[in-house]
Amino acid sequence: MTVQNPTIQSLKTQLMQQVEALPLQQAIFPQAEPNIDQIIQKIEEINPTPQPLSLKNQALISGNWQLIYASNGTVVTRQVATIPDWTGINIKQVYQTLTANNAGITASNCAKIELPLLGEWKIQASGIWKCEEDQKTAFVSFDAFGFQATKPFNLPFDLPELKIPVIEALRNEAVWITSYLDEEIRVGRGKTGNLFLFEKKG
Template structure:
């Protein structure tokens, strides 16, 4: 147990150093992060909380988490990267997730991103949804019921802000995706999507 704790500490230190060396922009856009992925796999092999959705472990899962690395980018950054000569001029200032208990077998999830857009200023995007699960205490089904957008500093004006525009997703249009929490401790969380995308979060 002591050996695992020491190994986890060393691996997490190396992981965070490599992520920091990339810089937030590169860490959240699709890139070759093979070395980081290998470190994460080693961490997953000594996961201290293998059943994060068990009621006893939910307090360790819930709260505010900053996304620090995405192996294949995020929904937002993949779209940005696909725009020729435009992605390089968009600055990702922050991406974070808030998880709140939503009743038995449910977690309310809010995914947010703060972007600095050329000429348009600072904008915040948010997707609100829910995690549900059954017997599995590692994999959840995720669906989103609304999306919102807000200009927090339009045109770079510090004293301006626009009201939030919220767009609900009709129930028959909601898609479910599988989400596995493959590593969890008090500081670091790793999530994997069904397509193999790897996400590393750090507790705020």
């Protein structure tokens, strides 16, 4: 295990305390949290892994990452945020699974959503990261989307996943920058600079 810079550790402690004080719906929905953003920016400036997507960091970036903060929400949470609270629709978890090897990085973005009467459902987008020469920027494209009832009607079993492939001509690429990486947390930025903070869960 890498011994961390005391300044980084102190900033991370402050960061996690502030994030954990927020309800999940507030932390990953589009809502300004300038204090959290400022701490993340300080951490980015002393990033111990300047080339997070390089081959030597495959083991570090691979794994299951739970989204614990998004400065302007995500594609899914921004849509849910427009739905009235009385509908009872609730996002329970947003996470990302990354697998890095010599051929590149495959990614699976998932969200678990609770729907009134219908139970818990999982939405998944699978794709690949094409890494640029700076080893921190990637072009992300998704080749399949999946839908699965993980607790249909709140019953304790799963239904088979429905997977929908995306033909190559219809795939769009998005820019993704990994601006901070260590053994515990990861920070990503989208094209517009939105911040995404992940915590490693395995």
